[in-house]
Structure formats: structure tokens, C-alpha cells
Amino acid sequence: MAVNLPPPDPQSLHRVPGVGLGVAMAGIKKPGRKDLLVVRLARGAAVAGVFTKNRFCAAPVLLARRHLANPVCALVVNTGNANAGTGKDGLKRALAVCKAVAEKVQAKPLQILPFSTGVIMEPLPVERIVAGVPAAIADLREDNWLAAAEAIMTTDTVPKAYSRKVRLSGGEAVITGIAKGSGMIHPDMATMLGFVAMDARVSRNNLQAMVKRVSDQSFNCITVDGDTSTNDSFILIASGVGVEASSEEDKKKLEQAVLDVSQRLAQAIIRDGEGATKFVTVTVERGRNEAECRKIAYAIAHSPLVKTAFFASDPNLGRILCAIGYGGIGDLDTGKVDLYIDKVRVARCGGRDMRYREEQGVRAMKKPEFTVRAVLNRGKASATIWTCDFSYDYVKINAEYRS
Amino acid sequence: MAVNLPPPDPQSLHRVPGVGLGVAMAGIKKPGRKDLLVVRLARGAAVAGVFTKNRFCAAPVLLARRHLANPVCALVVNTGNANAGTGKDGLKRALAVCKAVAEKVQAKPLQILPFSTGVIMEPLPVERIVAGVPAAIADLREDNWLAAAEAIMTTDTVPKAYSRKVRLSGGEAVITGIAKGSGMIHPDMATMLGFVAMDARVSRNNLQAMVKRVSDQSFNCITVDGDTSTNDSFILIASGVGVEASSEEDKKKLEQAVLDVSQRLAQAIIRDGEGATKFVTVTVERGRNEAECRKIAYAIAHSPLVKTAFFASDPNLGRILCAIGYGGIGDLDTGKVDLYIDKVRVARCGGRDMRYREEQGVRAMKKPEFTVRAVLNRGKASATIWTCDFSYDYVKINAEYRS
Numbered sequence: 004m005a006v007n008l009p010p011p012d013p014q015s016l017h018r019v020p021g022v023g024l025g026v027a028m029a030g031i032k033k034p035g036r037k038d039l040l041v042v043r044l045a046r047g048a049a050v051a052g053v054f055t056k057n058r059f060c061a062a063p064v065l066l067a068r069r070h071l072a073n074p075v076c077a078l079v080v081n082t083g084n085a086n087a088g089t090g091k092d093g094l095k096r097a098l099a100v101c102k103a104v105a106e107k108v109q110a111k112p113l114q115i116l117p118f119s120t121g122v123i124m125e126p127l128p129v130e131r132i133v134a135g136v137p138a139a140i141a142d143l144r145e146d147n148w149l150a151a152a153e154a155i156m157t158t159d160t161v162p163k164a165y166s167r168k169v170r171l172s173g174g175e176a177v178i179t180g181i182a183k184g185s186g187m188i189h190p191d192m193a194t195m196l197g198f199v200a201m202d203a204r205v206s207r208n209n210l211q212a213m214v215k216r217v218s219d220q221s222f223n224c225i226t227v228d229g230d231t232s233t234n235d236s237f238i239l240i241a242s243g244v245g246v247e248a249s250s251e252e253d254k255k256k257l258e259q260a261v262l263d264v265s266q267r268l269a270q271a272i273i274r275d276g277e278g279a280t281k282f283v284t285v286t287v288e289r290g291r292n293e294a295e296c297r298k299i300a301y302a303i304a305h306s307p308l309v310k311t312a313f314f315a316s317d318p319n320l321g322r323i324l325c326a327i328g329y330g331g332i333g334d335l336d337t338g339k340v341d342l343y344i345d346k347v348r349v350a351r352c353g354g355r356d357m358r359y360r361e362e363q364g365v366r367a368m369k370k371p372e373f374t375v376r377a378v379l380n381r382g383k384a385s386a387t388i389w390t391c392d393f394s395y396d397y398v399k400i401n402a403e404y405r406s
Numbered sequence: 407m408a409v410n411l412p413p414p415d416p417q418s419l420h421r422v423p424g425v426g427l428g429v430a431m432a433g434i435k436k437p438g439r440k441d442l443l444v445v446r447l448a449r450g451a452a453v454a455g456v457f458t459k460n461r462f463c464a465a466p467v468l469l470a471r472r473h474l475a476n477p478v479c480a481l482v483v484n485t486g487n488a489n490a491g492t493g494k495d496g497l498k499r500a501l502a503v504c505k506a507v508a509e510k511v512q513a514k515p516l517q518i519l520p521f522s523t524g525v526i527m528e529p530l531p532v533e534r535i536v537a538g539v540p541a542a543i544a545d546l547r548e549d550n551w552l553a554a555a556e557a558i559m560t561t562d563t564v565p566k567a568y569s570r571k572v573r574l575s576g577g578e579a580v581i582t583g584i585a586k587g588s589g590m591i592h593p594d595m596a597t598m599l600g601f602v603a604m605d606a607r608v609s610r611n612n613l614q615a616m617v618k619r620v621s622d623q624s625f626n627c628i629t630v631d632g633d634t635s636t637n638d639s640f641i642l643i644a645s646g647v648g649v650e651a652s653s654e655e656d657k658k659k660l661e662q663a664v665l666d667v668s669q670r671l672a673q674a675i676i677r678d679g680e681g682a683t684k685f686v687t688v689t690v691e692r693g694r695n696e697a698e699c700r701k702i703a704y705a706i707a708h709s710p711l712v713k714t715a716f717f718a719s720d721p722n723l724g725r726i727l728c729a730i731g732y733g734g735i736g737d738l739d740t741g742k743v744d745l746y747i748d749k750v751r752v753a754r755c756g757g758r759d760m761r762y763r764e765e766q767g768v769r770a771m772k773k774p775e776f777t778v779r780a781v782l783n784r785g786k787a788s789a790t791i792w793t794c795d796f797s798y799d800y801v802k803i804n805a806e807y808r809s
Contacts, residue, residue: 057731058731058735058738058740087724088728088753090757124758307710311800315804315805324490324526325460325462325490327462329462330461332461337462354494354495355527355528355529394801398797398800398801402715402717
């Protein structure tokens with residue numbers, strides 16, 4: 004059902020010197036699948052992250068946020084259990100996992116960042132995870148990105164990974180990232196889980212500033228169902244064993260390349276959205292400021308009525324006007340609003356474009372990918388987000404998730 | 407699929423002296439169904455209303471809001487076309503309908519309130535409506551409430567009407583109401599369409615204050631899909647031919663009875679929610695103020711993940727904690743939150759209740775009606791809203807709405 008691109012070619016995923024990855028089958032939820040990932044970082048690597056703003060954020064999120072203040076040696080990720088809504092006991096269990104990894108990599112538990120994803124409000128099976136750690140450590144390799152992408156999947160139907168290089172003045176830098184997620188996707192800081200690593204040398208302060216800017220233009224621009232998860236985390240790693248981005252131009256180039264990788268990962272999550280059959284770009288233009296453009300874009304992208312019309316390739320476009328109308332701009336002059344599907348103008352000055360014919364709308368919406376563009380004509384700001392449609396399969400997947 | 411109560415018994419719908427209703431088949435969208443309603447009011451009737459806050463509010467909403475300032479003689483309602491997203495031309499067409507009715511009832515067009523519901527952004531077939539007006543006028547009768555409820559249905563599967571009497575010091579007052587709606591339901595002022603009439607004498611000012619208070623506790627407490635419609639209107643009529651509510655006690659009694667009728671109509675909309683198989687009451691207790699309780703209640707009620715879990719009778723209750731977490735209370739102490747399904751406590755102090763067994767949750771959620779109760783333990787306020795689940799049929803109905 005999904006609107007996936009072909010799965011990533013393992014050959015296309017460049018090694019990031021200074022970043023090793025190992026996976027294991029720990030039998031956390033079901034036996035026989037990779038469900039544990041350990042990422043080992045070179046000494047001196049810089050790590051920065053952004054996390055969910057959900058008040059019920061998971062125990063591992065609380066610990067990872069705290070441990071980021073220390074020199075980070077390793078990350079540990081499990082699927083099958085989110086360790087969220089688990090209170091103080093959840094914190095103990097997450098710390099026990101950090102401890103098990105720390106012992107194996109000669110570090111302190113507070114140098115380990117833990118991540119979990121899966122079902123909420125069930126106790127983390129910490130013994131099984133701890134028992135799986137040695138196998139994951141034994142598997143550590145720099146060319147293991149695809150296995151890592153597979154090990155963090157839950158309802159995802161394809162692994163999500165992307166890699167590229169960027170030429171800086173001192174030489175080439177490598178950037179590779181993985182992500183997971185296909186439901187409970189409306190990141191408020193970052194997606195369910197996203198990890199992007201580069202070998203370039205970047206200070207922790209610069210990296211932290213970069214991760215905020217990049218997430219705002221990538222993982223914070225997507226929505227599947229409007230549910231902001233308890234476990235969203237986006238982590239940026241600079242192993243530091245490669246070139247340094249010293250000039251302003253180099254820094255810009257590097258950030259642009261990191262943004263490229265992050266946007267592709269974020270879009271891959273939407274393409275693999277639960278039950279998705281359409282990949283839809285929603286652009287709101289000529290608003291007063293970016294914030295109001297985003298509000299309107301999310302109102303369109305969250306409307307179940309709009310999303311089911313996407314699914315049906317039904318240009319029932321009044322539903323989009325309706326969503327624009329309740330999107331929260333109190334003084335919106337609807338008489339100035341234009342609406343386009345790809346290049347077809349369907350509404351002009353707040354009403355149906357007299358030249359628009361329904362076949363045009365059907366033709367545009369039948370495509371697996373199209374753009375909805377609302378032009379507010381009240382300013383110079385714009386915003387773009389990515390979303391998917393709402394199909395029978397979304398209901399099926401989520402009604403049957405635990406069975 | 408719906409969780410409807412039995413359809414209203416025509417005998418149970420009391421006549422409201424001073425309020426006549428007539429319906430006709432105008433062939434607005436499809437031939438052979440009642441799609442036009444005229445409500446004729448006794449001279450001196452007071453009318454008050456609340457309307458959608460959607461900026462793309464429909465042309466008839468704009469006119470009805472304006473015409474409320476005059477002595478209202480009649481209401482005219484069509485289904486099959488919302489006359490929303492239709493710009494200035496839509497206003498002209500709505501006014502033409504008012505004119506046609508005004509001529510027949512010896513009034514001015516600005517004494518007529520127009521209402522429309524149906525598909526958005528298509529021109530109102532004003533000729534067909536005007537042609538149907540004489541038949542609706544010829545049909546005017548005080549015992550026509552069930553036919554009126556049927557004439558305003560769109561995707562509704564049952565007509566929605568409720569009636570009761572209330573004894574005041576000067577005698578008995580009669581209150582009868584009808585409503586329609588089952589999708590695009592997240593009223594911001596009122597539901598899709600709700601009309602409640604009584605014969606009691608109430609001044610227009612008092613009636614306007616009453617309609618605000620009543621809608622806040624009835625039509626503003628429901629959500630099917632979070633989409634605030636372009637056409638929501640809730641109209642309260644006091645024909646004034648009956649008793650007067652003069653004492654403070656009478657006024658309270660009358661308002662309580664009007665609230666009762668309005669809540670039953672609002673709940674009937676949820677019971678008939680598109681694809682609904684469950685009727686769910688969401689109560690949030692011990693918050694700091696009512697506004698924050700409502701925010702959390704709506705976060706729960708809007709979450710597609712929570713709603714699909716309702717559909718599956720799957721006590722995947724972590725999804726509810728997740729929604730509470732992103733519900734917008736920035737300083738929520740999740741460690742104090744308790745969660746109940748009916749009387750079963752599933753979470754305590756922000757984590758799973760150790761005594762909770764999953765069979766209890768399944769048993770409660772398998773019922774067609776149950777209550778989700780979140781206790782925030784940070785204040786004394788509370789709020790209750792009503793919602794339904796999210797099923798395959800919601801997608802089916804909305805993917806196929808226009809075909």
C-alpha cells in the first residue's frame with residue numbers, strides 16, 4: 004500500500020568512520036527478528052539531539068536528554084516496547100540497559116543514550132535486552148547501516164536509510180542516517196527515531212544548534228496522523244575523525260547536506276505512513292509569517308476528511324477550504340485565498356475557479372504524489388510539510404497493532 | 407454500524423405551538439428525497455443562534471447571522487449543497503432563496519434565516535430550491551417534526567429529534583428539537599445544524615445568552631473527526647405563545663430542560679457518527695480549569711490511534727496517555743495522572759496500575775458505550791465530551807461521499 008521508494012541499496016550507504024553499528028535478535032516482542040541496535044562512537048565524537056515535547060515522554064527520552072551532557076560513547080535502541088507511561092520503574096529499567104552496554108564498552112552508564120520504540124505502558128523486558136547486548140556488541144561494524152535501519156523498524160514496511168557525501172574545502176565529509184516510524188507521527192521536535200551521523204568535526208554547541216535548525220525543516224515538517232509520540236528523538240552525531248568544517252561556507256554546505264539526508268529520511272517515513280497510498284506535499288504561501296503557514300498546512304494535513312478524499316482521488320476540494328477556514332487564522336480574508344492541486348487552480352478568491360473542471364482535479368489526485376498549494380495572499384511567508392492519505396489500511400493496521 | 411438509539415417515535419415529539427414545519431422534495435442533489443424544510447414562526451417569536459467559527463463559513467451562515475437582528479418570520483434549510491466556499495455568488499443565491507420564502511409568508515427577505523448543508527464549493531441550485539418552496543409552505547404543520555428531522559439528513563442514518571415538557575410556575579412549556587450531522591463534526595460554536603424550539607416566552611437577549619451557555623454544554627462538547635464545518639449553526643426559538651418563564655427558578659428550569667434536549671441531540675449526532683461502532687464519553691477531572699480539561703479531552707477524542715483502538719476494543723491504553731501528554735498542558739505532572747475505563751483503573755500515578763489485568767480493559771471496551779476518565783490531580787475543574795470510534799466505515803463513507 005505504501006508509496007515507498009525502492010529500498011535502500013546497501014552499497015549506497017557509506018560507512019561513517021568513527022561510527023560502528025551492531026544488531027541482535029533479543030526476542031523483545033517476538034522471537035526471530037532484529038530488535039536491538041548498539042551504536043558505538045569514536046572517542047571525542049560530538050552528539051546533539053532534539054526530543055518529543057509530549058509530557059508523557061518515555062523513560063529513555065528522559066535519560067538520553069540528561070546523558071547528552073556527558074561525552075557520549077554509545078547509543079542503544081530497542082523496538083517492541085516504548086518504555087513510556089511506565090513511571091519510575093521505567094527509568095530504572097532504562098538505566099539497567101545503559102549499564103549493560105556501558106560495561107561492554109568500558110564507559111559509564113551516563114555516557115550511554117538509550118532509545119525505545121513500540122507499545123506504550125508495558126514494562127520493558129530488561130533481562131532480554133541485557134541478554135542481547137553482547138551479540139549486538141560482537142556485531143559492531145562500520146558497514147552495518149542497513150541492518151541498523153532494519154533493527155529499528157516496528158510497523159514500518161521498509162528500512163529507511165540515506166547517505167551522501169559533501170565536498171568541503173579540507174576534503175570530503177560523509178553523512179549517513181537512518182530513521183523509523185510510520186504511525187503516531189506528528190513530531191513536535193523530531194520523529195519517532197532518527198539518527199544521522201557524519202565523520203566531520205563539529206563542536207557540540209554547533210551541532211546542537213544545527214540539529215534544531217535541521218529538525219525544524221525536516222522531521223518537524225511531517226505528519227501521518229497528528230499523534231505526537233512519547234518517544235520521538237532525532238540524534239545528530241559528528242564522529243570527528245574526518246574533515247573539519249571550518250569556514251562559514253563549509254559549515255553551510257555541511258548543514259545543507261545534513262538537511263538533505265534528514266529531509267529524505269523524514270519523507271521516507273511519510274511514504275511508509277501506515278496505510279499510505281499517496282505522498283502529498285502541502286505548501287502554504289504568502290502568509291504573514293511561517294507559523295501561520297504551518298498552522299494552515301497542518302490543518303489540511305490532519306483533516307481526516309481531506310485525507311480520505313486523497314485516498315479516494317476525489318477532488319472534494321471544499322474540504323480543503325474548510326480546513327483552511329478552521330486552521331486558526333482569526334482575521335483570514337477568505338476572499339483572497341487561491342488553491343491549487345499541482346498546477347491546476349481549483350479555487351480563486353475563496354471560491355471555485357470558473358475555469359476549473361473536475362477531470363483536472365481527478366487526474367492530478369490519481370497520481371501517487373502531488374502537491375496541495377494554498378495561497379493566502381496576505382504576506383510573504385511560506386511553509387511546506389509532507390503528509391499521506393488515510394486509507395482502510397490505516398484503520399486495519401492500528402486496530403490490529405497488538406494482535 | 408452506528409450506535410444509535412431507536413429512531414424517535416413520532417408520538418413522542420410534541421408540537422410547539424407557534425412553530426409550523428413543512429418539507430418538500432426539491433431534487434437538490436438527488437430526486438425523490440425530502441431535502442427542503444421551511445419553519446414558519448408565530449409573530450413575535452424570539453430567535454437566537456450561534457454559528458461556526460470557521461473563517462470559510464458558508465454564505466447562508468453569513469446571512470443568517472445578519473438576519474438574526476430582525477424579527478424572524480421563517481427559517482429555510484436545504485441539504486445536498488452547503489453553499490460554502492462559493493464567494494459573493496453564493497451570497498446572492500442564498501438571498502434569492504430568502505426572497506422566495508419571504509414572498510410566500512408576507513415578510514421581507516431579511517426576516518428569513520437560510521441554512522444549507524452538503525457538499526462544499528459547488529454552486530447552490532437555487533432554481534430547484536425556489537421551485538420547491540411552495541410545496542414546503544403548503545406542507546406547514548405543527549406536528550411535522552419527524553419529517554423535518556428527516557429533511558435535514560445528509561450522511562445521517564437516522565433522523566435526530568427529541569422533545570420534552572417542563573413544568574414552570576405559570577404552566578407547562580414544550581421544547582422540541584432536531585439536529586443533523588455525522589461527519590465533519592467538531593463544532594466550534596454549534597453542530598452542523600441544530601434547531602430547538604419552545605413555546606415559552608423568552609426575550610431575545612435572554613435567549614441569546616441561553617443559546618451560548620447551552621451550546622457550550624451540548625453541541626460544543628462533541629467530536630467525530632475534529633473537522634469544524636463551514637455550516638455549523640445552532641438555533642434556539644421561543645415562539646412566545648406559551649407560558650412565560652418569569653421567576654429565576656423558572657428560568658433555570660427552562661434552561662435545564664433546553665440543555666437536556668440539546669445534549670440528547672448532540673449525543674445522537676455522535677451515536678450516528680460516520681462509521682461509529684462505539685459511543686464514548688471522555689471525562690477529564692481535577693484539572694486547574696475547564697479549558698485545560700477540555701483540551702486534554704479533545705486530544706484523546708481526536709487521536710486516530712485512540713479511536714482505532716476503541717474500534718478494535720483493544721485496551722492499548724498507552725495511546726491515551728500519549729494523547730494526554732501532547733494535549734497542551736506544558737507543566738503537567740504526568741506522575742500524578744490516573745486513568746480509568748469505566749470503573750477499571752488502568753493507570754495510576756502516570757504508569758500502569760499493577761492490579762490492572764488486560765481482560766478488564768477488553769471487557770469494558772467491548773461494550774458499545776463506555777467512559778474514559780482521566781484524573782489529572784492538579785485542581786478542581788472538570789470537563790466531559792462525547793465522541794465515537796474510527797472504523798473502516800468512516801474511511802469508506804468519506805472516500806465515497808460524492809459518488
